[in-house]
Amino acid sequence: MTLVAGVDIGSTTAKCILLEDGAIVGKSLAPVGVELVKDAERALEKALGEAGRERREVQAVTGTGYGRFKVTFGQYTLTEIGCHAKGAHYLFPGTRVVLDIGGQDTKAIKVSDRGEVVDFAMNDKCAAGTGRFLDVCAGALGFDVSEIGSLSLGARHPVKVTNTCTVFAESEVSAYVARGKDPKDIVAGLYASVVSRSLSLMQRVGVEPELTFTGGVSRNEGVVRTLRQRLNLSVNVSPLSQYVGAIGAALHGLERAGSPPP
Amino acid sequence: MESTSAKAPSFLSTAREQQRSMVEEYYAGLAQAGGAKRPVAYMLVGGNLTEIVRSFGYEVVFPEIVALNCAIKHVSLPNILHAESQGYGLDVCGYVKNDLGLQDLGGETPFGRIPPPDLLVCSFSGCYVYVKWWEALAEKYGCPLFMLDVPYMRDPEPQAEDRTYLIAQLKEFITLLERTTGRSFDLGELRRVLARSRRAEEGWVEYLDSGRGRPSPIEAYFEAVFYMFPINVLRGTEVAAEFYATVNAEVKERVRTGQYPVPEEKVRLVVEGVPPYPSYRTFWDFFRKWGAVSVAATYPKVGGLFDRGFLHDPGRPLESIADYSLGAYVNQSWPLRRKLIADYVKDFQADAVLIHGIKSCRSFTAGQGDLRDWLIHDLHVPTLYLESDHEDPRYFAPAQIKNRMDAFFESLGPRREPLVPPPGAP
Amino acid sequence: MITAGLDLGAGSTKGVLLEDGERILASALAPTRGNPVERSRQVLERMVEEANVLSDEVGYLCTTGAARYALPERHLQVSDITASARGAVFLVPGTRHVVDIGSQSSRAVSVSETGRVIRFKMNEKCAAGAGRFVDRCAKYLQVPPEEMADRALGSTHPKMISSVCAVLAETEIINSVAEEVPLPDILMGVFLSLAQRAYILMRYVGIQPEVSLVGGLVHSPAMSRALEQMVKAPIVAHPMGQYAAAFGAALLGHARMQKLSSSPLPMGTPGG
């Protein structure tokens, strides 16, 4: 019996997953603040609470995400690129390409049949097309980002959102609002823009089935739908998609737990 | 796994000292130069005409080198901001902005004052920005500008018409120099300068070639950059000709004593692209943590692909200068650049390629994405592409860069079986 | 003659009523919240009430700001750069250089004695250079927006933000917090970074005293302090500076009305 934890400290949210003998027994998710070490602690405690387990039972903790070095109580670190590959492979073993859209960046990862990273590409220019972009634009429309998922359904004339800058895209959205555009069409335009950017990123590693979509933005059904339409492919999305990085981290700990920490 | 023993890099101590004092002397000398007795020529690294200009007694300033020195010393940003306030946009080459900003602010640097030019020599060899940059200097200083138009290299060897064109221009250049200095051209002197250049070049090539060793006794990117100064700036002088003997002796010493720049060599890299000078140390640290050493790099060849067979030849003075100008690294077409990099991977037994793109340099960078694609998909060489700037500290996002680098080295981990050498270049 | 100037800004809608192009009768402000037309009508109504005049006494209505074309009942619209330059000179006579920092953009304008624009430059690329950025930092750092400036002024070693990107800049700020940089230093760093960007624009158009700061950032003494540090000269921040564009619009409206009453030309709008 091995209990391991993966803690993913992202740019916007902290996620934790507890794995026992390869099965998920606890999880937690909370926004990150400015005290990342505490956020990491809290994430683990919350997941332990959910699983009804004790801290001392955990055999390995792996940190990932931008704040992976803030998981000071952990034994291992692995970049979220490696973790998303592992996590996606765990949930969908046939995965060859992972698209991860998180709060601050977008990654396309090509994975081997063993869940190892073969190649990856990340957005190089600013935060355009990431979760932050959607958060800010949703705000400009007067919604929370979790509310706009199904909003694009009835869109008939999606607007063009061309601004490369997250911050200026916000004013582009405001300008459409001022011109009385239907929010449906605006949101549809936003999704098209996010998807188009991620397609261009995926081109760099090569699109091939199976594709697994991970990261917080994969919880947005509108983006998922738009992506499926554009690719004309089925796209794996797990209900745990935002946790994929943390799952991968936990798996990494599991692999390593046999060998003594360096 | 990240190795925890990231010690400070071990430098070639004597050579490093010598190099440092050469740089100091050079700048100290410059601060005194200018005027009729020791006129100053501004020149560009790619395809430069150092030897000819030196044979006429000019002091030579390379604004690109001044710019990178400013960036390493963390003083480029004020110059860049000044240039931006003049209207140079965010996307203009950082070297240009550093130089034009610095010129406008009076030329003071931590290593001495840079004198204004008496002559501008534009070797249009592989970078169009050169033309624009020198136009701006000419407009500011009103001094003579000579435009050496260097045909772009699309064939592996220079064509007859390229040479004819260049030699004709070189002769016109010499006439201009005779007119402006009032001295007549001294072929004997040019030959002597060229012979000194050649000696430096031979030593430099020996140094670069030692990267073939396993483990590599040199760091062919981060460390080599220090030793580029003499080959680029002081070529044709006696000190430069002597210098590489010291360097190479110390490299041999390293091999003898087993003191390698990266103690535990885990990954051998070929590096393409200009370094992020403002964050040079940070960047290097990221590598050393993973036991990565560069064994060959394209950037130290911007001043000439000496390691690929070309050397200045005092017996064919103008012909060899013409060939030199044609051979600047950025003057090579993409097919030639691709082949060169593939050759380095094979010849130096590299495991992977790192490409560092420069946001404000299109000459080097436009097409590096395609290069990455070719290396990964056609040659199956793991390749990492990173992007920041060579001058502008605002473009270096350490967390993001580290993230990518870590992910890349992590992914190399499980596949560290000996790499199949790339199946020949196209 | 009463003219109204309405500034339909991206962040807030501002209005003033002027009598004979001189006397301020009323002013009002409301957050735009994505509905500039309705907001500007409310602002106008409030001013008419405050000034205690009849709405048809307002002879001329001139709009400016991002949504200047949105209000159908306007007589004239002018760009907010033209307007805020004019308004700055009205508020602070002697002004020859205007720095306008609004919610989404910063501009530097050199102006003639009469407030005519001579040269201007606005930030185009990155949005880290305007008020919205300050607002976001406030939210991130959990400091009430109105306290930002006061807290910043307590700084001894301001921590500049180097990133050119508003989004990456936020990450940088978070890192500073994690590194336990004192809050005032981070806050002042935000203002100084803004000032540094503005300073580049200002030098582009040429700086000449007197320099006036207008736009919403006049409410932040830290902003003018930061600018003064860059420019090394006093910066005037008129307390009504956020209304500068509205004043300018009212003034230009007044000028146009006078011209119309003296010439038989049909009413036309330049650039309309």
Place this chain on the structure above:
Amino acid sequence: MVQLAREVVLDPTYPTVRAWTRRGRRAVGCFPVYTPQELVHAMGLLPVSLHGGGENVEISHADAALGSFLCSISKSTLELALTARLAPFRAFIFPYICDVSRNLEGIFSRLMPGTETHMLHLPQNFRSEATVPFLVAEYRRLIAKLERAGGEPYRPERLEASVRLFNLQRERIGELTATKRDEPDKLTLTESYLLRRLGGLLPREVHVELLDRMRSQIEDRPPRRKDAIRTLLVGPFCEQPTLDLIDLIEQAGCYIVDDELLQVHRWYGQLEVEGDPLVSLARAYVQSPVDIGVRAAPSSKGEAILRRVNDARAQGVIFLTAKFCEPALEDVVLYRKALDRQKIPYLHLEFEERSTSFEQSRLQLETFVESILFD
């Protein structure tokens, strides 16, 4: 007519070229700013000007090869190539106007197997005795490539005939630009632009005929005097602004009395062939007075801009530069210094092919106009 031109120009699949190649003819894509299109024509090929993708092309493949910090025309041209929209072309010529165009050729040569690509080294030393002979040799390299792409063997008399045809086209285009200078209210910038742009998309004979027909139509238009500012438009010599942006400039209250759009047709006036036509062609390039960002300045940049303002009797200058286009960006600084000295108003705007919202541009254009009109 103008409506038709608009449709042709907005269609990124090159309908006119497809129609031509369906008849078994061969087309050659010429990247801006300058290529010797008469030479292509003389070899029995259709020279077609490439102008990027405009606002309708989504970039999803090209970014990977090129990186983000590049002008749109380079990206969209590659995108069109990678998505088979340049299928009718047998060869591509990229002139060395800048590092981007030059490198793009290297990328095309790998990614577009089955076509010929050529990087044409355009000389930048305009003073050397050796420049014209070099350029002639350079043209011969191009000829060899074009022969491989299915061109007929080069014959001097064919080139002479092509030069005569292109002279006619240049004359017609010269008339259009003269009208815009002398009677700017007779046709809008958009019209003038569209009519000129067709010149790179149609067989030249057809274009000449078309402009012949338009000439009287334009002459007969009633004048529409309007209180607009005579403005010189500098900068968009390579990447082209979208039609909406071109419209916007004049809507905001400017008359563009001279511009740098579509330089390829205006590199020289009437080309006299004396002796070897290839030498004449090379000499015309070298001696051209054209003074734009992609050509080393024959004289001081500052003086050049003042001369051009004067020649166009312009009241102000708008710099409209493509984002990331260094040749254009760097000149603006030198130009503005000279304009500042003479107190000539100017405005600098940047554009991208794909942007569709022009709020910022509109604001600045209006301010620019107001700053001149209002006292």
